[in-house]
Amino acid sequence: MSVSGVHGDIVVGSVLTWSTSYTDEEVARCCALAGRPTDPLPDYLPYLLVVAPLTKLGGDLNYLSGRMTWTAARPVRRNETLSAELAVTRLDTVDGVTRIAFDARIRASGDLVIEGHSRGVVGPV
Template structure:
């Protein structure tokens, strides 16, 4: 059985088992700007990251791939504090070329240090690579 590999401009060669990683620590300025844009109070800054900011590093990785999600499931074990560095990981579990696109599935994780704080999965399509 041959292994399917796709090439990506940002992450290089990707196959089942590839783990894409991106680490982010939000600045107080970024959190304040998010609060302002969303209409949430920014004074004082929230102790924990707003939900969408906590998940944004996963969507950044998906954007690198030109990924369109069809399904996403997530579970969080705790809130992420504003000053914590978070590492988003997408582990490719499926690749299947089809009609000019590629079906892809991931196991997703967000870690604060070694602690797993968000887990989930997603499946969808990579378009226009």
């Protein structure tokens, strides 16, 4: 079983990756949207920006989560690059619905900062 999309053919065992870092302007916009002070900027990234690379990867697959569990190991400094990965652990079709599950990780400066699991469905990309 496989699904095709932005990352090519996805099968159990596939690992999708994406890295990003945020500009001060992006951090300020996120803080402003959340009603948090932007001057001075926080030393650490808002949690939503830390997990955003995982949502980007899921969005590439047209993924709709049914369940997510995450554990955060430490805060992420504003100047750190985030590297996200989703490792596909399940992929099957039942009654025309493609179910998928992932092990998810985010690293910053080589440290594992977010770890978790997610399962849901993927639609046509």
